[in-house]
Amino acid sequence: MLKQSEYQALVKEALSYYEKAHIVLTDEEKARIEVAEFDLGRVREVGLELLTYINTDRVCAKEMVLFPGQTCPEHWHVPTGGQEGKEETFRCRYGKVYLYVEGEGKREDIHGKIPSTPVTVFHEVILQAGEQYTIYPGTKHWFQGGDAGAVISEFS
Ligand code: ZN
Numbered sequence: 001m002l003k004q005s006e007y008q009a010l011v012k013e014a015l016s017y018y019e020k021a022h023i024v025l026t027d028e029e030k031a032r033i034e035v036a037e038f039d040l041g042r043v044r045e046v047g048l049e050l051l052t053y054i055n056t057d058r059v060c061a062k063e064m065v066l067f068p069g070q071t072c073p074e075h076w077h078v079p080t081g082g083q084e085g086k087e088e089t090f091r092c093r094y095g096k097v098y099l100y101v102e103g104e105g106k107r108e109d110i111h112g113k114i115p116s117t118p119v120t121v122f123h124e125v126i127l128q129a130g131e132q133y134t135i136y137p138g139t140k141h142w143f144q145g146g147d148a149g150a151v152i153s154e155f156s
Contacts, residue, residue, distance in 0.1 A: 002037060010035045014049035014065040021094035021129075021151035023063060025051065038073055038117075046117055048072045060086070062154040066097065066145030073117040074100075074142035085137030088156040092127035096146030099125040102139050112144040127152075 002010070011033045018025060033051050037043040049065040066072070077085035090099065098112030103123030107114065110124050121140045125133050127150075135141050143152075 001041070002035065002043065007035055010043065010049060013067070017049075017065045017067075017094065017149055017151050018051075018063065023093065023151065029053075036072075040117070042116075044070060046071050046073055046115060057083075060154070060156045062156075063093075064152045064154060066095075066143070066150045066152065068145055068147050068149045069113060070149070071113075071115040071117070071144040072142060073115065074119045074121065074140055076138055076140045078138065086156045087134065087137050088141075088154055089132055089134045090127065090143070091132035091153045091155070092129050093151040093153055094129050095148045095150035096129075097127040097143055097150045097152055098146060099127060099133060099141065099143040101125060101135060101141045115142070115144070117142075
């Protein structure tokens with residue numbers, strides 16, 4: 001569990017990335033940036049900073065920050081309540097993202113760092129600012145910020 005002061009410091013750092021990406025946020029939005037640490041207690045290695053613009057039954061849009069080398073653990077989106085699992089499009093706005101999805105690719109060949117959380121998919125997609133990739137429902141994926149971190153828009 002992050003202390004309030006640590007949480008606020010991470011939010012402040014995330015704000016500096018949104019600025020670098022020239023993403024303009026209102027004060028109300030800045031105040032509700034979330035830090036996800038996935039209950040692991042090593043947020044700089046495994047974590048994610050995010051702002052949710054909208055999240056309804058039909059549409060979701062988020063602006064995520066990954067610090068350098070920070071990783072969002074492997075997961076996939078299963079169908080829920082009669083709806084298909086979600087389809088996610090990631091668009092890199094700043095920096096570089098190492099994204100790994102199911103498909104060809106070996107653990108030893110990737111350019112990102114293997115995280116301490118379990119990962120099983122190694123098809124590498126490197127997104128630079130202005131590039132995007134769509135992950136279809138049920139596809140396992142994990143992703144990591146490059147050397148300068150990353151800002152990523154999610155549409156799902
Ligand atoms: Zn996902």
